[in-house]
Amino acid sequence: MAFHEIQFPPKLSFGSVGGPERRTEIVTLTNGFEERNSPWAHSRRRYDAGVGLRSLDDMAALIAFFEARAGQLHGFRWKDWADYSSAPPSRPVTPGDQVIGRGDGTTVAFRLSKLYRSGSQSYRRPILKPVPGTVKVSVGDVEQFETIDFSVDYETGTVTLNVAPMTDAPITAGFEFDVPVRFDTDRIAVSVASFQAGEVPQVPIVEVRQ
Known part of the structure; x- marks a missing residue:
């Protein structure tokens, strides 16, 4: 298999x-x-x-x-x-669509995910198969660029930053994905x-x- x-x-x-x-x-x-x-x-x-x-x-x-x-x-x-898509159907993908982690000064690898929220309840879905070329990433509201600032494993949905984000810096991402x-x-x-x-x-x- x-x-x-x-x-x-x-x-x-x-x-x-x-x-x-x-x-x-x-x-x-x-x-x-x-x-x-x-x-x-x-x-x-x-x-x-x-x-x-x-x-x-x-x-x-x-x-x-x-x-x-x-x-x-x-x-x-x-x-x-x-x-x-990480964004609502009527909107384009942006680097700030989904929060995928927070910096701790050491961690550089973050898994893509999508949050589904209704009222006070929510569910976070792991995203394993992002579509190549669609992943956008931001660290602390500053957009990063693939191959320059980060790489993506398109078989597992893992984003790896070249530099560990500062402590508490939000890491966000936008993407299209397959199932x-x-x-x-x-x-x-x-x-x-x-x-x-x-x-x-x-x-x-x-x-x-x-």
Whole structure:
């Protein structure tokens, strides 16, 4: 098993159905009250790649991609068109989008993450697959520049600064990102006649833990 650092064709993922999944264990007590617990610290995303197919050429591209990944065997990158940026959908990426750490005078490596907030509650999602060339970083509100001031491991989402930030200096970042996924099936069943009639195959995709 390996992870292929290649993105599923974006024009095929556009229009796909999917999003985050949580797992909640619910126990109903004898008095009718509930106890709820989640064994997952992070959500897991699922998609259906079949919905985005619009032509026989799209179908051929999907099959070629599926065969090159050997079905479920190898992972790949997926663009979630509903959530692929550190900034709100209506805004461009900026170096101040997300706080990823604070300086301590020693640490130079920081992991990318995205904060989801609603009311007083929030969730911080690790970002493992930033899109090459899109990462912007700022230290203490001063923009840094890739290759000059920092480097990015685009396979793990780690930013490494050339100089350790001063104590308490905020480190922020903006970026686009992909989701690490694999096919959740070893079989694609398609009929050309039914596809031309508007029936698309189901091609489940699931996020992989890394």
